[in-house]
Amino acid sequence: MPLRSPGLLLLLLGSLSAEIQQTEVRAKVGSDCLLSCMYPERLDFDLDDVYVYWQISESNTVVTYHIPKNNSSGQADSRYQGRAHLSLDSVRQGDFSLHLRNVTLQDAQRFTCLVFRKSLSMREVLRAVVSLRVAANFSMPxxxxxxxxxxxxxxxxxxxxxxxxxxxxxxxxxxxxxxxxxxxxxxxxxxxxxxxxxxxxxxxxxxxxxxxxxxxxxxxxxxxxxxxxxxxxxxxxxxxxxxxxxxxxPALPPGQRGTAVLGIVAVLVVVVLVAVAITWARCGHRSYTGARPVTHEQELTDHA
Structure with missing residues (x-):
């Protein structure tokens, strides 16, 4: 039976046959991000044999998809056209990850990746659920x-x-x-x-x-x-x-500032007096000749 839309295909599919992968991705507003969906074993896929669907989990809104020999964008939701895509080269190698450009706040959703093979009677071979959490930097406070x-x-x-x-x-x-x-x-x-x-x-x-x-x-x-x-x-x-x-x-209260200044002045005066006393003592010691002491009065008389 020909496949007319991804929504019709999803309604006709049977029970699950693959383990569900669940991951979380964080992205900033305006950035690009990658939602991972990879086949767990190394296996080459024929593009004419594989069907890939990405949809929003809660609403089944189609984000992007790959159908053999079909345009893989016409049935996607308009909010994701031009922003969501699959790499066919990667699909051939079992990597069905979704590339999402210019992330917005509305992209903070749970996304489901579904992979089927026609050669296996459209059996589901992979299912992955990725929670995308979106953030934006605050300006410097x-x-x-x-x-x-x-x-x-x-x-x-x-x-x-x-x-x-x-x-x-x-x-x-x-x-x-x-x-x-x-x-x-x-x-x-x-x-x-x-x-x-x-x-x-x-x-x-x-x-x-x-x-x-x-x-x-x-x-x-x-x-x-x-x-x-x-x-x-x-x-x-x-x-x-x-x-x-x-x-x-802390600064001193106004009533104590004057007392502090007077104390500093008094200490300086004492230091000066001690210095003068030491200087006089040293000068007196140098004036001693060893023959006879010369008094201050005699020195004045000799110079008269």
Whole structure:
């Protein structure tokens, strides 16, 4: 009986006779990928004897196929025409893998590969199921801080983190850059939305108490790509004279700064006096001649 369409052929086929292969493939939006379907033994196939079908598992939508002496694209779904193809040279060697170009989010499906041989009364000789998971890179996070005119201890600081055009939905973390610890999830509010391209945009707002030298980082995690993107925010200045710098010790309170300065001056004065005393002692030791001591009064008399 002549074969009019791949859908009709699939309805007429009988029971399975081959072990099902199941694999998972990950691809990025816009990239090309290969969905594997290979005969487990080395065997040469005649293109006039083999029938190959790739379809979406849940809907039986035809992606591409090979029928002997027939156009293998006319019955394929329009979304895959020009993007999905088989290599006939590879088919001859038992490699029925699907080449898929320009992957889209809609390609995140389970695909089934079916292979039949006419010489075996159209018996199924291979079936493979490939789950395609699609991801997209998020943009590098951008961290900014709402700057107050005069930050102080009783003030809360607000940081924002934005990242766009990623997939799937991200995880967001804020990091205390001082000790690299994760900040409490309750301190930030995350908003994730789908944009016109079907990708995710993210904005996270962090609110923390003011602290001198505070520095935070924002981390956007793409679990499917096993990728973390981290950016740091501007450091909170410790004092007016050290804007943008991180200090390891807090500045002295205003009431103690004057006392500290006086203490430093007193130490310097003592050091100077000790140095003068040592110099005088050394000079006096050098003025001794061994015959008779020359006093300060005699020296003045001799020069009069």
């Amino acid at each position: 951008v961290v900014s801080r709402l700057v107050a005119s005069a930050p102080h201890q009783d003030q809360a600081l607000t940081f924002t983190c934005t990242s766009t055009d990623g997939y799937p939905r991200p995880n967001v973390y804020w990091i205390n850059k001082t000790d690299h610890s994760l900040l409490d999830r309750a301190l930030h509010n995350d908003t994730v939305s789908l944009n016109a391209r079907g990708l995710y945009d993210m904005i996270s707002v962090l609110t923390v108490p003011w602290a001198p030298g505070l520095s935070v980082g924002c981390c956007v995690e793409n679990m499917l790509l096993q990728q973390n993107l981290t950016s740091s925010g501007p450091a909170e200045p410790s004092t007016g004279g050290n804007a943008g710098r991180i200090t390891e010790t």
